[in-house]
Amino acid sequence: MAVIARLAPTVPVTTRHSCSLYPWQVGSSLPQDGPVIGLDLLAGRTVFHYDPWVLYAQRLLTSPNMVVLGQLGKGKSSLVKTHLHRQALAGRQVFVLDPKGEYTPLARLHSLPLLGLGRGSPDRLNPLEPLPDETEQALARRRTDTLTALAATGLGRDPAPEERAALASIAARLHPHALLGDVVRALLEPVQAVATDLHTTPAALAAQVRPVALELRRLLHGDLAGMLDAPTTCRLDPDGPGLVLDLSAVFGSPALPAVMVAAGAWLSRALAPAAATATATAGGSSGRRRVLLVDEAWVLLHLPATTAWLQALSKLARAHGVQLVTVLHRASDLAGQADTGTATQARARGLLADAETRVLYTQTAGERPLLRDLLDLTDVELDLVTQLPPHRALWQVGQHRAVVEHLLSPREAAQLIDTDQHMTARPEHPVRTAGPSDRPGRIDSVGATP
Numbered sequence: 001m002a003v004i005a006r007l008a009p010t011v012p013v014t015t016r017h018s019c020s021l022y023p024w025q026v027g028s029s030l031p032q033d034g035p036v037i038g039l040d041l042l043a044g045r046t047v048f049h050y051d052p053w054v055l056y057a058q059r060l061l062t063s064p065n066m067v068v069l070g071q072l073g074k075g076k077s078s079l080v081k082t083h084l085h086r087q088a089l090a091g092r093q094v095f096v097l098d099p100k101g102e103y104t105p106l107a108r109l110h111s112l113p114l115l116g117l118g119r120g121s122p123d124r125l126n127p128l129e130p131l132p133d134e135t136e137q138a139l140a141r142r143r144t145d146t147l148t149a150l151a152a153t154g155l156g157r158d159p160a161p162e163e164r165a166a167l168a169s170i171a172a173r174l175h176p177h178a179l180l181g182d183v184v185r186a187l188l189e190p191v192q193a194v195a196t197d198l199h200t201t202p203a204a205l206a207a208q209v210r211p212v213a214l215e216l217r218r219l220l221h222g223d224l225a226g227m228l229d230a231p232t233t234c235r236l237d238p239d240g241p242g243l244v245l246d247l248s249a250v251f252g253s254p255a256l257p258a259v260m261v262a263a264g265a266w267l268s269r270a271l272a273p274a275a276a277t278a279t280a281t282a283g284g285s286s287g288r289r290r291v292l293l294v295d296e297a298w299v300l301l302h303l304p305a306t307t308a309w310l311q312a313l314s315k316l317a318r319a320h321g322v323q324l325v326t327v328l329h330r331a332s333d334l335a336g337q338a339d340t341g342t343a344t345q346a347r348a349r350g351l352l353a354d355a356e357t358r359v360l361y362t363q364t365a366g367e368r369p370l371l372r373d374l375l376d377l378t379d380v381e382l383d384l385v386t387q388l389p390p391h392r393a394l395w396q397v398g399q400h401r402a403v404v405e406h407l408l409s410p411r412e413a414a415q416l417i418d419t420d421q422h423m424t425a426r427p428e429h430p431v432r433t434a435g436p437s438d439r440p441g442r443i444d445s446v447g448a449t450p
């Protein structure tokens with residue numbers, strides 16, 4: 001038998017075919033196309049590529065949107081930053097709602113315009129600006145939704161029916177370059193036409209909508225003074241690389257949800273297809289693909305109006321072939337920010353339903369019931385996501401499952417990732433950079449094309 005063993009021919013195989021030798025131990029991989037993310041540990045440590053538009057074209061996804069869940073320090077920020085960076089290298093436009101001021105290095109690296117909102121900043125933003133070629137009816141609806149969400153952040157509740165009806169009537173009568181101050185004045189002193197729309201008198205209407213008027217006024221003269229009270233100082237370039245909206249000046253303050261709604265409403269103007277370019281479909285258009293990041297999205301999930309606005313943004317992104325990337329800390333962000341069974345909770349879960357890519361970094365054992373309920377995880381997957389080391393995540397991409405170790409190029413590690421540089425000499429959990437031992441292909445090049 002020993003002689004036979006020595007004479008048996010050796011057949012070399014690559015990791016692409018080795019799964020045929022161990023069919024129950026090595027899984028299949030996604031198409032080897034698009035930017036590199038890292039190594040697929042369930043597919044023999046093969047290179048893991050991810051591009052939502054490629055996967056959509058191959059009918060592996062029906063929605064480009066992504067939700068990323070992960071506790072602090074487990075690697076979700078590293079993944080999101082490099083995902084945006086690599087998509088930018090592939091020629092995609094990148095737009096970021098940045099509540100903590102962490103994406104300035106990305107803006108610098110890709111020459112993205114940087115708009116910073118906060119006290120003392122010269123930048124201003126008008127969330128009521130019209131879109132090019134937007135009809136009056138569409139503009140009025142969008143302004144109504146934005147005003148309703150802004151009012152809700154101050155009131156701590158959804159506006160009452162009469163309050164919302166007044167906002168809708170006023171929004172329909174605003175001039176094209178109206179500011180939030182115009183809305184406040186129209187609420188404090190309603191004109192007869194608005195009162196007639198609601199079958200009441202101007203005095204009675206003013207009393208009914210006074211809480212909304214005062215909350216919007218407080219935003220302009222208190223929490224958000226100097227931010228939303230003038231025409232926008234930055235123009236969106238439809239042919240540019242994108243934009244980063246730095247909201248760190250209000251991070252941790254009660255004003256943050258309102259600023260995110262206002263900034264997101266303005267930024268969503270970039271999602272509308274330019275006039276006479278192409279017909280928008282769920283898979284995108286013939287124009288440039290775009291990625292829109294909403295970081296720290298949990299701050300928007302505790303009120304009906306802001307949750308509804310975020311879900312509407314999710315559906316708008318999908319309709320125009322834009323990938324909306326929503327970043328949260330835990331599964332309970334999608335279920336625990338509102339009472340069980342409420343419309344707010346249903347909308348929050350709808351965000352997950354609209355995202356066919358879910359990336360799960362380490363979750364606590366207490367999240368297991370929600371993870372099972374929201375993401376339909378098996379017992380093995382539940383055990384896995386509660387024990388993953390930093391910078392490894394369970395990826396759900398349509399029907400595909402992968403455990404991916406995120407890898408960085410040395411340039412990314414140095415220029416994009418070290419958000420602890422002001423506190424420590426090195427990151428608390430350094431991400432492993434790619435090296436020769438990681439190369440089924442050229443993993444040391446993690447840009448748009450492997």
